[in-house]
Amino acid sequence: MTDRVDVVVEIPRGSRNKYEFDETTGAMRFDRRLPGSFAFPADYGFVPGALGSDDEPLDALVLMVEPTFPGVRVSCRLIGVFWLRIGERREAKLVCVPEGEPAYDGVDDVDELSRHQREELGNFFDIYRSLDPDSEATSEGSEGARTATRVLAEARERAAGQPAQG
Numbered sequence: 001m002t003d004r005v006d007v008v009v010e011i012p013r014g015s016r017n018k019y020e021f022d023e024t025t026g027a028m029r030f031d032r033r034l035p036g037s038f039a040f041p042a043d044y045g046f047v048p049g050a051l052g053s054d055d056e057p058l059d060a061l062v063l064m065v066e067p068t069f070p071g072v073r074v075s076c077r078l079i080g081v082f083w084l085r086i087g088e089r090r091e092a093k094l095v096c097v098p099e100g101e102p103a104y105d106g107v108d109d110v111d112e113l114s115r116h117q118r119e120e121l122g123n124f125f126d127i128y129r130s131l132d133p134d135s136e137a138t139s140e141g142s143e144g145a146r147t148a149t150r151v152l153a154e155a156r157e158r159a160a161g162q163p164a165q166g
Contacts, residue, residue, distance in 0.1 A: 012067035050155035060094040080110025081148040083140035
């Protein structure tokens with residue numbers, strides 16, 4: 001059985017504008033426009049109540065056929081995790097598909113996506129960080145739903161102030 005998770009979208013697929021949720025005001029804020037000629041390959045946001053290794057909300061990509069909008073919550077199935085190396089830290093980006101989306105019926109693991117779609121995600125993060133002079137990052141590939149479930153559980157424990165197990 002594939003885990004379910006709600007994702008709050010900050011940035012719609014195809015956008016070059018980067019938005020971030022402001023926890024203080026409860027509003028979406030415009031952060032910046034992405035440099036270069038590329039855009040987000042999926043809706044991009046975070047899982048409420050889960051903290052990543054950077055002690056920020058755990059990031060998630062939602063593979064959408066049509067983009068949504070900043071602030072919408074999407075009920076998703078967790079299918080994998082994408083890894084990004086930022087300096088000495090390894091950062092997880094959950095990979096999800098929306099519940100009830102016919103285009104992703106039967107997709108329960110990131111390995112079931114096309115090679116092209118997986119490479120497009122890695123390419124996005126390689127380029128995204130390469131144009132930021134203050135950040136060095138490289139994509140480190142993806143792992144399946146089982147690893148993503150573990151990453152999510154650890155992130156929820158981190159957010160609850162409990163030590164992660166495993």
